[in-house]
Amino acid sequence: MQRILVVGVTGAGKSTLARAVGERLGMPCHEMDTLYFTGPGWAVNDTLVEEVSLLTSEPRWIVDSVGYPEVRDLLWDRADTVLWLDYGKRVVMPRVLRRSVRRTVTRESLFGGNRETWAGWLSKEHPAWWAWSQHAERHREIERRTRDPRFAPLDTLRFSRPRDTAAWLASV
Template identity: 25%
Template sequence: MVARRIFVYGVTGSGKTTAAARIATATGLPWHSVDDLTWEPGWVQVPDEEQRRRIAAICAGEEWILDTAYGKWLEIPLARVELIVALDYPRWLSLARLLHRTARRIIDGRLVCNGNWETLRQAMGNDSIIRWHLQSFGRKRERIRRWCADTSGPTVLRCTSPRQLERWLRQPRPAPDRSSEPRYPR
């Protein structure tokens, strides 16, 4: 079976968005950036119920890739996911990636999502993504390990290094079987 509903999960800074984009390229499955679904311009967070509605609409579909999930609606993709790609990298690696990415974005003003960009003030403030990494690292790694141990749940591809993810991405994949889908005249 070729997975048609894929959820990329990992600690902050592990490279979930980049991995999800590459998986979408390799599989032809539609990728949905969670940041684009949960943040409006000016770093205004989409209300929780609207986030749940948006994620539920995506997850009701037969094909999708999500590049993360927030705890407040994590059960929605978990109810339908076929494959979890878990980026379980060491703290030093994910933190180094996060620091590098944040510095790059601050220096070059690269847009993050919906016209938002990172600032030095954000990186050092109370809502800092770096602080979030430090606070959530252990909890997210523990969640990955629980998923791996749960044989009744979806398949989990646990990558403990970027090299493992690269090997998996290079594997040839058959196109998803769409023969049972209804055909509509064009």
């Protein structure tokens, strides 16, 4: 476990797990949304491919994402381990709803200084709507990628329940 992707749907706990594993293993952890969104209005990073290429050329890293389309294959090509939080909607939806309500109420500063807003809840891009509508598609994509021989050899640890993830993390 030297180059790790932590994958799953929105709200699964990818960033939380990635930080915890990074701390335990003394590895740099990179939050994909922080790399992707660089400024107000959810501005996108024009140098994302170069930045991700540079950070994944390092011998040890953790990234908390399947990857945005521009860098998805790059991440999967360079990873040696996938930690898959394969949780059902009944687990992720309460999480993403609590997180989004908290962020909206507290006006928490997010990636690039952006914030979740009440008006944003009406957008299909809002994390709650995204988690709901993309759940099955994201599951299929991760399943396909973990079996794709182009990305072998990938050591894939698939967790279907948070308590299994917690037990594994305690053993790290």
